[in-house]
Amino acid sequence: MPAINSPIAFSSPAHVAAFNMPAINSLQDLLADQLNGLFSAEQQLIEALPKMAEASTGEGLKQGFLDHLKETKVHATRLENALAQLGIKGGRKTCKAMQGLVAEGVEVIALDSPGPIRDVALIGAARRVEHYEIAAYKATRALAGAVNEDSVADLLQQTLDEEADADKKLCTLSGPITEAANEGAPATANASGPRSKRSASAPVEKKNKPSPFQLGNHAAPRGPILVN
């Protein structure tokens, strides 16, 4: 395998062979490659989401993961349909980005933490996934439009809308779950520590204070990122 910090490595035939890269000679080829990557990403999520649901303690979060599992199966079917329209079979690529995101999710599932704390971490892991998917679907949908594959672009847009909705639902859930973790975790995690004393004497977290997740979302530019 070539050294990845070598500028030559990324364009050399040796690099192409070492990474088993397909020949991509047109935007149609690139579209097929990206659809295959998305298909891999969705397949990995179909495996991961039940485990994230099982690790959740908040009922709303658990059900949210299970609901998104149903949507994710539809996303995979749409990608199969899109690939079929291009005369291509899925399953020829592994999405390495999603492998990394799922690996982080597995770390969260294994956290030795009170339930609400783990729930907050699960929301963070899930939102990383959603934002990756939103970016990937937007890029692929734009590519489909550029090569006049309008019905493929429509399929991708349907999924893109659902991914954006899933991220918004996670953002909505993050407020009360983060608040519960903020109030409950110090007392259970460290009953005699300074954080516990602060919890007992300090006023309850202001209801209107946005969670860090909400701040992150609202700080982003409107429109181009989540909705298009």
Ligand SMILES: [Fe+2]
């Ligand atoms: Fe999806």
